[in-house]
Amino acid sequence: MKPECFKNRLYYGIFLPVIAVSGFVIDSPYYLQVLTFIGINTLLTIGLNMLMGYAGQISLGHAAFYGIGAYTTTILTVHFDFSPWAALPCTLVVTGMVAFLVGLPMLKLTGYYLGMGTLGFGMIVYVLFREWSHVTGGSSGMVGIPSLSLGPVSFSDSRNYFYLVWMIVLVCIVFCQRLIQSRVGRALRSISDSENAAKALGVDTKDLKLKIFILSALFAAMAGFLYAHLVTFISPGSFDFMVSIRMVTMVVIGGMASIWGALLGASVLTLLPECLHAFADFEMVVYGLILMLIMIFMPRGLTRGLMDIYERSVSKQI
Amino acid sequence: MQEILQYLFSGITNGAIYAVIAVGFSMLYNSTELINFAHGEFVMLGGLGIVTLWGGSLLPLPAAFVLTVIGVAFVGFLLERVALRKVSRSQPIVLVIITIGASIFLRGIGMLIWGKDAHAIPSFTKLSPMDVFGAKLMPQSILILAIVLLVVVGLHLFYRKTLTGKAMQACAINEKAAWLSGIPSDQMVLLAFFLSAGIGAIAGIIIAPITMCGYDMGILLGLKGFCAAMLGGLGSLWGSLVGGLLLGISESLGVGYVSSSLKDAIAFLVLLLILYIRPTGILGIKEAKRF
Numbered sequence: 001m002k003p004e005c006f007k008n009r010l011y012y013g014i015f016l017p018v019i020a021v022s023g024f025v026i027d028s029p030y031y032l033q034v035l036t037f038i039g040i041n042t043l044l045t046i047g048l049n050m051l052m053g054y055a056g057q058i059s060l061g062h063a064a065f066y067g068i069g070a071y072t073t074t075i076l077t078v079h080f081d082f083s084p085w086a087a088l089p090c091t092l093v094v095t096g097m098v099a100f101l102v103g104l105p106m107l108k109l110t111g112y113y114l115g116m117g118t119l120g121f122g123m124i125v126y127v128l129f130r131e132w133s134h135v136t137g138g139s140s141g142m143v144g145i146p147s148l149s150l151g152p153v154s155f156s157d158s159r160n161y162f163y164l165v166w167m168i169v170l171v172c173i174v175f176c177q178r179l180i181q182s183r184v185g186r187a188l189r190s191i192s193d194s195e196n197a198a199k200a201l202g203v204d205t206k207d208l209k210l211k212i213f214i215l216s217a218l219f220a221a222m223a224g225f226l227y228a229h230l231v232t233f234i235s236p237g238s239f240d241f242m243v244s245i246r247m248v249t250m251v252v253i254g255g256m257a258s259i260w261g262a263l264l265g266a267s268v269l270t271l272l273p274e275c276l277h278a279f280a281d282f283e284m285v286v287y288g289l290i291l292m293l294i295m296i297f298m299p300r301g302l303t304r305g306l307m308d309i310y311e312r313s314v315s316k317q318i
Numbered sequence: 319m320q321e322i323l324q325y326l327f328s329g330i331t332n333g334a335i336y337a338v339i340a341v342g343f344s345m346l347y348n349s350t351e352l353i354n355f356a357h358g359e360f361v362m363l364g365g366l367g368i369v370t371l372w373g374g375s376l377l378p379l380p381a382a383f384v385l386t387v388i389g390v391a392f393v394g395f396l397l398e399r400v401a402l403r404k405v406s407r408s409q410p411i412v413l414v415i416i417t418i419g420a421s422i423f424l425r426g427i428g429m430l431i432w433g434k435d436a437h438a439i440p441s442f443t444k445l446s447p448m449d450v451f452g453a454k455l456m457p458q459s460i461l462i463l464a465i466v467l468l469v470v471v472g473l474h475l476f477y478r479k480t481l482t483g484k485a486m487q488a489c490a491i492n493e494k495a496a497w498l499s500g501i502p503s504d505q506m507v508l509l510a511f512f513l514s515a516g517i518g519a520i521a522g523i524i525i526a527p528i529t530m531c532g533y534d535m536g537i538l539l540g541l542k543g544f545c546a547a548m549l550g551g552l553g554s555l556w557g558s559l560v561g562g563l564l565l566g567i568s569e570s571l572g573v574g575y576v577s578s579s580l581k582d583a584i585a586f587l588v589l590l591l592i593l594y595i596r597p598t599g600i601l602g603i604k605e606a607k608r609f
Contacts, residue, residue, distance in 0.1 A: 058411070109597050112353055116548040117593050119541075120586035127583035241541065245355075245418060252415045281430060288423025292401055295416045299408040 008177070011260050019166050023159060032158040034274060036230060039165035040223045041266035045250045046172055046259060047219025052248070053257035054180060055212045056192030057107065058115045061122025062247050065217040067129055067239030068095050069224025071136055074145050074234055079135075084148050084229055091225050092218055099217030100210070107209045122244050129236040141235025148229045155229070165226055169263075172219065176259050188212060192257075253294055255301025264302050320452035325574040326567060327450075331459040331528070333566020334466040338521040339543025340550065340558035341470060342514040348490040348553045349510035352410060355417040356397065358540020359424035360515045363390045364522025365531040366432050373439035373526075387519045393424070394515020398508055406507075421536070428533035436530035462524045469517060470559050477555070486510065490553075545589055551602020560600055564588070 026032055044066060051057050072094045076087040102121055109117050130139050148155035148164070155161045179185050190198040191205050199205050228234050246269065254265020272290065276283045298305025339361060346354050367386035371377050377385065401416055445457040476483040488496040489506045497503045521539070522531075529535070546565045550557025565585055572584030592600065 052411075105594050109593060112347075112552060113548060113593060113597060113599070115353075116545065117590060120545070120589045120593075123541075123586045124583045124590075127580060131577075131579045131583075241537075248411075249415055249418060252411055256409075256411070282426070284422055284426030284429060286426075288419045288421070288426055291419030291422065292416050295412055295419065296401060296405055299405050299412045 015260075015263070016170075019170075023162055023166075029158045032162045033230075034270065036158065036162045036165050038267050038270045039162070039169045040226050040230070041247075041250060041270050042169050042263050043165075043172060043219055043223040043226070044247050045254065045262040045266040046169075046176055047216035047223075048247050049251045049254075049256065049259070049262045050176060050179075050188075050219075051212055051216040052251050053255075053261075054185070054188045054192060055209055056195075057209060057213065058111075058248075059118040059213075059216070059244075060115045060241075060248060061118035061120070061125070061244050062216070062220055063239045063241070063243035064122040064125035065095055065099060065220035066224045066227070066243070066247075067125060067236070068098055069221030070228040070234050070239070071129060071224075072221075073225045074142050074228050075135060077146055078142060078144055084146060085150075088225055091221055095217050095221035095224075096214050099214040103210045103213040103217075107206070107213060119241070119244070122241060126236055126240050129239060136236075139236055141233060141237075143233050145228050145232040145234070147232060161230060165230075168222065168226070172222075173259055173263075180259075184208070189257075249291065253291070253302055255303035255305075258301070258303050261301050261303040268302065321574065322571075323451055323453035325570045327453060327455055327459060329567035329570030330563060331456075331462055331566070332570060333546075333563035334463050335521055335525050335539075335562070336542050336546040336565050337559045337562025338466050338469055338517060338524070339539060340546035340562050341473065341555060342517040342521070343543055343547040344550075344553055344555060344558045345473065345517070346510055346514040347547070349486055350507055352402075352413050352417070353544065354511075354514070355414060355540065356421035356424060357514070357518050357543065358536030358538075359421045359428070360390050360394060360518030360536075361522040361525070361539050361543075362428055362531070362533060362536035363393060363424065364519030365526040365535060366428060366437065366522075366533070367519065368523045368526050369432075369437045369439050369531050373437065379442060383523060386523060387516045390519035390522075391512045391516035394511045394518075395508060397515075398511040402511075403504075421540075425533055425536065428536075432533055434533065436532035436535075438530050439526050441527045456528075458527055462528075465520065465524055466559075469520060470555060473513075473517075473555055482509070542585070545585065548599055549589055549592055551599030554599070554601045557599060557601030564600075 022035060023032075026035070044062070048059065048062050051059055069091050072091040073084065073087040076082040076090055077084055082090070106114065106117050106121070129136050132138075136142065148161070153160060155164055180188070187198065187203045187208055190201065190203060191208065195205050227238070250265040250269045251262060252265070253269060254263070255261030272287060273283070276286055279286050294302065294305075298308075339357065342357055342360070343353065346352060346357070364386055367389060368382055371382035371386060372379050376382070397417075397420055401420060402413060405412060405416065441456075441458045442461060443457045447454045447456050449455075477487055478484075485496065485501045486506050486509065488499070488501055489503045493503050496506075521543075525531075525539070542565065543562075546561040547558050548561070549564055550559070550561025565588070568588045569581055569585045573581050576584060596602075
């Protein structure tokens with residue numbers, strides 16, 4: 001068996017039991033909710049990682065898609081009395097359309113200009129959420145989002161919701177891994193190495209970039225859907241510029257171009273603020289410091305960094 | 319007429335401030351091909367520095383001005399030396415994340431020192447507003463515009479006339495070739511950080527009398543400055559000036575004729591339109607480095 005393949009199975013071997021067992025063992029709704037948030041953030045990070053890590057395109061406005069996902073399902077269920085499950089496909093279609101329309105002109109840009117373009121789009125969507133008050137509820141947000149249920153199973157129970165979210169995460173991880181190992185995945189990675197070379201070899205880079213942009217937007221919309229029905233209350237503050245930045249940070253801290261890295265990055269950056277509450281006023285200082293230290297000492301992300309440390313200690317013993 | 323003039327004045331004042339911030343972004347990008355997300359925090363430190371040093375009447379204005387600029391420039395110097403030097407060969411996105419970490423860190427420090435409240439200081443000059451065709455022109459605006467022009471022209475002369483400035487430009491064009499011809503490129507990067515942070519502090523100081531200064535003012539100002547630098551074309555000095563003024567004017571016209579709550583959206587809409595027509599900014603020529 002190839003070592004890569006073995007490693008991957010090892011990760012699944014760790015990941016699945018940890019999720020299954022922690023759902024059983026943990027009783028406190030608070031901890032379950034934190035773990036559920038990790039799942040939602042993982043969805044966001046995996047999607048963005050496909051765009052940033054594999055296709056090499058930056059987005060500093062991804063919170064917009066997250067927000068559009070959350071707001072679409074909220075508006076449909078609250079104003080139009082849709083059932084959440086009927087709202088889900090509509091949410092995905094709406095977000096996909098927006099991503100298509102935005103991505104078409106935007107992906108012409110490269111590097112920092114693409115970053116700025118997506119950032120501007122994120123800001124515009126945020127202002128729209130805040131100011132279009134008779135539809136989005138303005139800056140005070142919207143309440144009364146119904147929680148999910150499927151037949152006799154109600155997902156208002158935090159344990160059920162936890163399993164629901166992580167099942168979706170699992171499906172997405174498997175999907176992304178299959179995608180990356182496919183022909184499309186190789187074409188994607190070639191774009192991130194050199195777009196011109198990829199073009200010369202017959203990859204339709206424009207088309208592929210757009211598709212992956214839409215895919216990552218759909219991931220974000222799914223996360224937004226799950227977020228809205230989890231907290232049953234949304235306001236524009238949850239989808240502002242800093243949220244986009246945090247998503248990018250999760251991708252880079254975990255390790256670019258690594259699905260498991262996305263999981264790790266999302267976990268670390270979701271847990272970190274929860275742990276730092278003890279520092280009170282020093283919270284921000286410590287958070288910034290940790291962020292800098294991780295990047296200074298592990299510039300290739302936590303996954304790679306921890307692996308290097310492990311390998312070094314093994315080779316020392318020999 | 320009177321109305322549009324008034325909007326233009328306030329737009330130019332804000333635009334000039336965006337332009338100074340953009341100049342800081344741009345010159346750092348020129349030397350290091352890095353966008354410093356902590357730049358807004360230098361602006362914040364500059365503003366709050368003058369609040370303490372001059373507003374607390376510890377020092378006369380010129381001394382407080384110089385001391386604040388040098389102090390903040392030194393913070394920029396430390397950022398490069400301590401955090402960025404060691405990893406300067408990594409992917410650009412890693413450096414960007416480090417500057418994001420630094421910005422959160424500095425914002426935290428600002429909150430610890432100055433607290434969560436916003437501070438205000440009086441205007442630098444005691445002159446009363448002038449009347450131009452019925453519109454009020456504040457003396458502070460003229461002062462701001464003068465300082466901005468001074469900074470841009472000064473930098474232009476620095477790049478064109480002095481040996482150090484030429485060396486910096488050589489590093490920006492091709493670092494390796496510059497190094498081969500005996501230019502200490504490491505020191506040039508350090509100097510670029512020093513200058514860029516200092517310019518950020520100037521922006522903070524001149525904005526202090528016309529707005530409230532708080533520990534979180536750097537986020538939005540940094541964003542607008544970044545936006546202005548992009549609009550004009552990253553790495554171009556005059557582009558930053560054009561971009562800043564364009565952004566400021568379109569913002570204030572948007573506030574006047576459309577809606578004040580949509581102010582930020584209008585600014586970014588202008589940005590998207592211009593980027594669509596000219597993907598490298600108005601005066602930009604260089605292809606931007608990728609993340």
